Amino acid sequence: MSPRTEKQFEEIRLSKKALIQEVALELFAKKGYHSTSISMIAKKAGISKGLLYNYYESKEDLLNEIITQGMNQAMQMMDPNQDGQVTRDEMAFMINESFEILQTHSRFWILYFSLLPQAEVFEIVKDKFYSIYKLMISMLTDYFKKRGSDDPEAEAIILGSLLDGIYINYIFNPELFPLEAVKKKLIDIYCKK
Amino acid sequence: MSPRTEKQFEEIRLSKKALIQEVALELFAKKGYHSTSISMIAKKAGISKGLLYNYYESKEDLLNEIITQGMNQAMQMMDPNQDGQVTRDEMAFMINESFEILQTHSRFWILYFSLLPQAEVFEIVKDKFYSIYKLMISMLTDYFKKRGSDDPEAEAIILGSLLDGIYINYIFNPELFPLEAVKKKLIDIYCKK
Amino acid sequence: MSPRTEKQFEEIRLSKKALIQEVALELFAKKGYHSTSISMIAKKAGISKGLLYNYYESKEDLLNEIITQGMNQAMQMMDPNQDGQVTRDEMAFMINESFEILQTHSRFWILYFSLLPQAEVFEIVKDKFYSIYKLMISMLTDYFKKRGSDDPEAEAIILGSLLDGIYINYIFNPELFPLEAVKKKLIDIYCKK
Amino acid sequence: MSPRTEKQFEEIRLSKKALIQEVALELFAKKGYHSTSISMIAKKAGISKGLLYNYYESKEDLLNEIITQGMNQAMQMMDPNQDGQVTRDEMAFMINESFEILQTHSRFWILYFSLLPQAEVFEIVKDKFYSIYKLMISMLTDYFKKRGSDDPEAEAIILGSLLDGIYINYIFNPELFPLEAVKKKLIDIYCKK
DNA sequence: GATGAATGAGCGTTCATTCAT
DNA sequence: GATGAATGAACGCTCATTCAT
Numbered sequence: 141m142s143p144r145t146e147k148q149f150e151e152i153r154l155s156k157k158a159l160i161q162e163v164a165l166e167l168f169a170k171k172g173y174h175s176t177s178i179s180m181i182a183k184k185a186g187i188s189k190g191l192l193y194n195y196y197e198s199k200e201d202l203l204n205e206i207i208t209q210g211m212n213q214a215m216q217m218m219d220p221n222q223d224g225q226v227t228r229d230e231m232a233f234m235i236n237e238s239f240e241i242l243q244t245h246s247r248f249w250i251l252y253f254s255l256l257p258q259a260e261v262f263e264i265v266k267d268k269f270y271s272i273y274k275l276m277i278s279m280l281t282d283y284f285k286k287r288g289s290d291d292p293e294a295e296a297i298i299l300g301s302l303l304d305g306i307y308i309n310y311i312f313n314p315e316l317f318p319l320e321a322v323k324k325k326l327i328d329i330y331c332k333k
Numbered sequence: 334m335s336p337r338t339e340k341q342f343e344e345i346r347l348s349k350k351a352l353i354q355e356v357a358l359e360l361f362a363k364k365g366y367h368s369t370s371i372s373m374i375a376k377k378a379g380i381s382k383g384l385l386y387n388y389y390e391s392k393e394d395l396l397n398e399i400i401t402q403g404m405n406q407a408m409q410m411m412d413p414n415q416d417g418q419v420t421r422d423e424m425a426f427m428i429n430e431s432f433e434i435l436q437t438h439s440r441f442w443i444l445y446f447s448l449l450p451q452a453e454v455f456e457i458v459k460d461k462f463y464s465i466y467k468l469m470i471s472m473l474t475d476y477f478k479k480r481g482s483d484d485p486e487a488e489a490i491i492l493g494s495l496l497d498g499i500y501i502n503y504i505f506n507p508e509l510f511p512l513e514a515v516k517k518k519l520i521d522i523y524c525k526k
Numbered sequence: 527m528s529p530r531t532e533k534q535f536e537e538i539r540l541s542k543k544a545l546i547q548e549v550a551l552e553l554f555a556k557k558g559y560h561s562t563s564i565s566m567i568a569k570k571a572g573i574s575k576g577l578l579y580n581y582y583e584s585k586e587d588l589l590n591e592i593i594t595q596g597m598n599q600a601m602q603m604m605d606p607n608q609d610g611q612v613t614r615d616e617m618a619f620m621i622n623e624s625f626e627i628l629q630t631h632s633r634f635w636i637l638y639f640s641l642l643p644q645a646e647v648f649e650i651v652k653d654k655f656y657s658i659y660k661l662m663i664s665m666l667t668d669y670f671k672k673r674g675s676d677d678p679e680a681e682a683i684i685l686g687s688l689l690d691g692i693y694i695n696y697i698f699n700p701e702l703f704p705l706e707a708v709k710k711k712l713i714d715i716y717c718k719k
Numbered sequence: 720m721s722p723r724t725e726k727q728f729e730e731i732r733l734s735k736k737a738l739i740q741e742v743a744l745e746l747f748a749k750k751g752y753h754s755t756s757i758s759m760i761a762k763k764a765g766i767s768k769g770l771l772y773n774y775y776e777s778k779e780d781l782l783n784e785i786i787t788q789g790m791n792q793a794m795q796m797m798d799p800n801q802d803g804q805v806t807r808d809e810m811a812f813m814i815n816e817s818f819e820i821l822q823t824h825s826r827f828w829i830l831y832f833s834l835l836p837q838a839e840v841f842e843i844v845k846d847k848f849y850s851i852y853k854l855m856i857s858m859l860t861d862y863f864k865k866r867g868s869d870d871p872e873a874e875a876i877i878l879g880s881l882l883d884g885i886y887i888n889y890i891f892n893p894e895l896f897p898l899e900a901v902k903k904k905l906i907d908i909y910c911k912k
Numbered sequence: 913g914a915t916g917a918a919t920g921a922g923c924g925t926t927c928a929t930t931c932a933t
Numbered sequence: 934g935a936t937g938a939a940t941g942a943a944c945g946c947t948c949a950t951t952c953a954t
Contacts, residue, residue, distance in 0.1 A: 143915035143954060146915095156917085170452065172451045174368070175367065179945090188920065189919090191918055191919075193946065194917070198945075254450030257443060291518065294518045295518070297510075297511065298518060301499045302491065302495040304498035305497035308501065312449055318487070321484075321490075322487060325484060325487040325488070325491060326491070342934080370926080371928060380935080383931085383936055384935055386930080387935075392929090535913080542913090558837050560754065561753070561837075564948075564949060565949090573914080574916060575950085577913075579949095584950080642887075643751065643891065645749065680903075684881065684905070686888075687881060688880060688881040690888060691879075691881050691882065704873070707873050708880070711870065712877070722933060724933095725936095732937095769926080770939055770940075772925065778924065
């Protein structure tokens with residue numbers, strides 16, 4: 141009789157958007173952005189192609205929202221306690237935390253690393269990515285400075301690269317990569333007294 | 334004009350194939366595999382689309398040959414002198430050599446890293462890649478063992494990951510990444526007495 | 527609040543229908559029938575797409591009603607005083623009147639002339655249009671007969687065509703067409719003693 | 720064995736393009752530009768949709784070429800003998816000629832008049848159209864001046880509009896419009912001594 | 913009366929691949 | 934060996950229309 145309330149519609153919208161995003165993230169990560177068609181996403185989500193366009197303006201818009209949201213989550217989690225101090229424990233925490241994020245959001249990071257080489261598409265998230273990257277490097281630089289390194293920034297960049305390398309190796313071969321051993325060694329190297 | 338000999342035909346074939354491969358590698362690296370069409374490759378190589386199919390069974394076949402050949406080259410270059418010894422100088426040489434390869438074959442490695450996330454495509458070169466990877470890790474392990482490391486394999490894997498991380502950072506942001514400084518620091522860390 | 531009476535509902539219906547028609551006419555005229563979507567109409571009218579289908583069976587039905595109503599209005603306005611006489615003054619009045627209608631209902635006539643070439647759509651209003659057309663031609667013929675023309679019908683048809691030509695030129699290039707000058711000349715030609 | 724010669728390919732291309740253009744003009748004129756799909760054109764031309772895009776970049780490009788070519792033809796035919804004189808005979812010739820063009824290229828003119836109301840699409844041919852229009856108006860003005868008209872330009876515009884009106888009435892109702900009678904009357908009015 | 917989520921057929925377009933020459 | 938016309942399946946996307954609420 142009477143139409144659904146605004147709130148009911150809102151709920152439908154939100155849950156459908158979330159469903160689409162989830163399915164899209166899964167497929168984008170598994171098959172790559174270009175190899176995933178809108179039809180596949182719609183079929184897997186159990187909806188019509190048309191409906192998808194009720195929620196997202198375009199395939200690129202869908203990608204955009206997925207990446208932005210993922211980056212924001214990562215940003216939040218990576219955010220330090222802001223006291224200007226990076227203690228040894230905080231470094232250990234940060235390393236652990238980043239591996240945690242990597243594992244719980246593995247599909248997002250697979251997607252992320254798969255987009256990195258695609259200049260046109262990467263453009264979208266470049267800024268957000270560099271914010272995180274710079275924040276991390278500056279924190280690491282700060283840390284190495286306090287430890288008396290004679291070239292703290294180079295060491296920071298090296299640790300940053302090392303983490304990237306580990307992430308990539310782990311993400312694309314999780315069953316072969318000895319993540320725990322590597323993590324332990326890492327903390328051993330970088331957090332020893 | 335005498336008719337071309339068998340051998341001359343063979344040469345034409347080989348040079349055409351090489352030309353096509355070169356052009357394809359350039360475009361795949363610059364625009365990505367999916368965004369490069371057969372038409373573009375043919376046009377840039379100055380041949381017809383039809384002729385391309387005289388040399389390659391399909392677009393995927395073309396990709397395969399490019400990747401396989403690139404991997405073989407890398408394999409050859411990475412091959413040590415097999416004397417079972419990895420001296421400090423050899424380690425320095427290896428690091429230098431790998432950066433050399435990265436830069437002289439940058440287009441291949443851009444392509445490589447861009448395909449890595451696409452499981453179906455990566456399948457093709459998986460085996461070859463692991464051969465190289467294991468060879469490298471075993472050499473590094475050997476090296477760290479001789480230096481008295483208490484977990485030489487973990488250290489080897491970490492160095493391997495670090496190199497991957499550096500490669501990726503350099504390859505997708507060559508103008509921002511301080512390659513030389515990092516290389517120097519690397520040799521400093523891993524080749525000091 | 528007492529429940530709305532039957533009459534009140536009827537009023538709501540009529541005013542909503544009128545609103546939809548007005549908005550649709552505006553958009554059809556500005557953007558063309560095919561380039562105007564139901565969504566646009568609904569949004570601009572401030573109602574839901576669903577409600578529109580409560581009033582009109584289809585997009586075509588909506589178009590039909592707009593055209594039919596516009597034609598009826600034109601018919602009414604064009605209706606002479608039926609005394610069988612077309613005086614010089616009445617001719618001047620008619621010419622003036624037709625330009626008046628053209629300007630006050632310009633959106634309708636833009637739509638009309640834009641649909642004219644689409645046979646299927648024109649079919650709808652063909653009959654109504656011919657009624658008006660024949661009425662006008664017969665009046666003009668009558669007028670030229672009284673003025674002693676030796677081929678009054680041909681002259682009537684020519685004047686009819688001339689008016690059409692002027693209308694079209696004015697409607698699709700209002701800022702470039704010297705309507706007033708042309709109107710004056712027209713009256714000068716056809717209403718001189 | 721050997722591939723077709725350049726000339727053979729050229730012939731194929733030209734005849735296919737002509738076929739597509741012919742079919743497209745027919746359908747655009749009969750059903751309207753927006754209501755004619757690429758599929759329809761391809762089916763009617765007996766080719767695949769893909770092939771059409773071998774010859775035309777887009778649907779709009781196809782329309783563009785049709786219109787441009789038609790306008791060029793009209794321009795050529797309308798071109799006066801350039802002696803700066805428009806005699807009575809030339810005026811009669813011009814009127815006759817324009818009716819000739821109208822009839823032999825009726826489909827083109829149907830298309831033309833159907834695009835006129837569609838601002839976005841008309842934009843394409845606006846310039847070409849105004850060239851012709853201005854040329855015609857200036858010739859007519861010239862003619863009326865020589866005949867001693869006190870407002871030659873207004874008369875020219877009126878004659879231009881009259882022709883437009885006649886064209887439209889004839890084109891969209893060829894069986895009802897007394898073209899010959901009207902033409903005769905026209906020449907009678909405008910070419911009498 | 914009123915909503916907007918949902919559908920599905922169709923749109924214009926691209927492109928790897930085939931094949932007659 | 935070499936050509937490019939030709940295909941057809943799939944793409945991203947739009948939109949009139951339906952329907953549960």
